[in-house]
Amino acid sequence: MRINLHNFIRTVIFASNATFRPTTATAHRAFSASRAPAPLRSMQIPIFGALFGSSSSSSAKKMDYPVKKTEAEWKEELGGSKTFGLTPYDVLRNAHTEPPGPTSQYNKHYAPGTYFCRGCSAPLYTSDTKFDSGCGWPAFFDAVPGAVTRHTDPDGSRTEIVCSSCGGHLGHVFKGERFGNPIDERHCVNSLSLRFRDEEEGGKKEESKV
Ligand SMILES: [Zn+2]
Numbered sequence: 001m002r003i004n005l006h007n008f009i010r011t012v013i014f015a016s017n018a019t020f021r022p023t024t025a026t027a028h029r030a031f032s033a034s035r036a037p038a039p040l041r042s043m044q045i046p047i048f049g050a051l052f053g054s055s056s057s058s059s060a061k062k063m064d065y066p067v068k069k070t071e072a073e074w075k076e077e078l079g080g081s082k083t084f085g086l087t088p089y090d091v092l093r094n095a096h097t098e099p100p101g102p103t104s105q106y107n108k109h110y111a112p113g114t115y116f117c118r119g120c121s122a123p124l125y126t127s128d129t130k131f132d133s134g135c136g137w138p139a140f141f142d143a144v145p146g147a148v149t150r151h152t153d154p155d156g157s158r159t160e161i162v163c164s165s166c167g168g169h170l171g172h173v174f175k176g177e178r179f180g181n182p183i184d185e186r187h188c189v190n191s192l193s194l195r196f197r198d199e200e201e202g203g204k205k206e207e208s209k210v
Pocket of ligand 1: 117121122166167168
């Protein structure tokens, strides 16, 4: 009996590719890479470190933003209480992703008001643009004008969103998912990057310029 080596090699190659094929579930695809931050970070090439002077994948450390603090100051302010092992510092300054679902504080939160950056208190989103994407993280179809800056991830696969004032990592933005919202975008944001205030607490619409 003769082994067909050509077919055998094709089978092995197919199986290898299939192993890394992303799931077709959009929401899962959206954050599948975030659930494995270590491999992504290990893929960083030296040129990124040379350009941005940082070993972190977070855009918070790559560019210049109006609100500037030392890492020690950020850690002092944001490194306190942990939610499933993560502090706001881990998410905002080092681009970690909180677990999805019930532990994500604002995932199913729909009270009227404004969502501010937990790092610098800039208004980022209003309840008027929040919707239930089912992905397990807070979802918005638009941000306060100018409040959010976009960066393509180093591997080119996703678009990171950060606070335009302090560069704090918020999450990622996705287009064309047809959730039926006016802009057809989904800002998928970590609750740990946000702090909500209702209208009585100062989260009025006019404050967020919407
Ligand atoms: Zn900020």
